[in-house]
Amino acid sequence: MNGKRVKKKSFRKQKPGTISRLQVVSRPGCPTRGLVLAPGFAAPVALGRGGIRHDKREGDGATPAGTWHPLELRWRADHGRRPASGLPLRRTRPDDLWCDAPAHGRYNRPVRAPFGPSHEEMWRPDRLYDLVLVLDHNQRPRRAQRGSAVFVHLAREGFEPTAGCIAFRRADLMRLLPRIGPRTALVVG
Template structure:
């Protein structure tokens, strides 16, 4: 089964439809670091991260890892760890995964621009929790807590996450 994400902020997984937020830059075919856009195409989930103490570890077929203080994700295109996990303090640009808000309490890491990562082609394209009112993301796809938790329980490494072009 495939998770299909439309540019209008709707997603479908089989017969189940839900609301989501996409990047403030819309959906693009050619993703670039910092453009705020969600990349069109098909990616796959590779792991689930969760914030212990805020989220009960979810049931999932994907590798499951708790987020710890100091965990980060490198977004510096010239760094060897680009688009991968790092520990803070980190010498190059890296997003903090341990956040005061709740956006990263539950995260699905995708294979967008991984293995190998192409410098500048976008990093940290995750599925994560939505801001109030489904405000746009920096390029990720965001869902309500209940919807993301339900998705996490159904995703496998073979699940295609298809973002339709704008």
């Protein structure tokens, strides 16, 4: 050494049993339905009404192709116990919203009610957002019109298409959550 201190980069290690990569593919002939695949795991999912697209646009209903990472897990405490997860957890509150107004400074960010610009309600009566994985899609850098509120959440009966998210059966998502960490890559397409 030349007398200078060398700062080593720290890398967060994955917990044993954590999945490093989840692959999301659409089913042949049915672009709004897909499969999530990982070692020892496969589950059906609903995809966006626009299928999987590489050129995601706000309001197109497409699930964005790419590699995304989960940032946090939100859950409705009044609809179930705290889920097991290696992700930061946040309880969803009745005033939680998500800004989907491209011209607003809080675009693709959480906001609180009351909020006048266009937004997604996180406290939903249909239970789709009882469990929500917030993904890093269009987070850094955020670009207007490139899509907002792209989450992993619970599916409707019959796996009806989403507005661009990836939706699981509750049992499948609950089985997967303990094996997902911040470094898990969700590869779509």
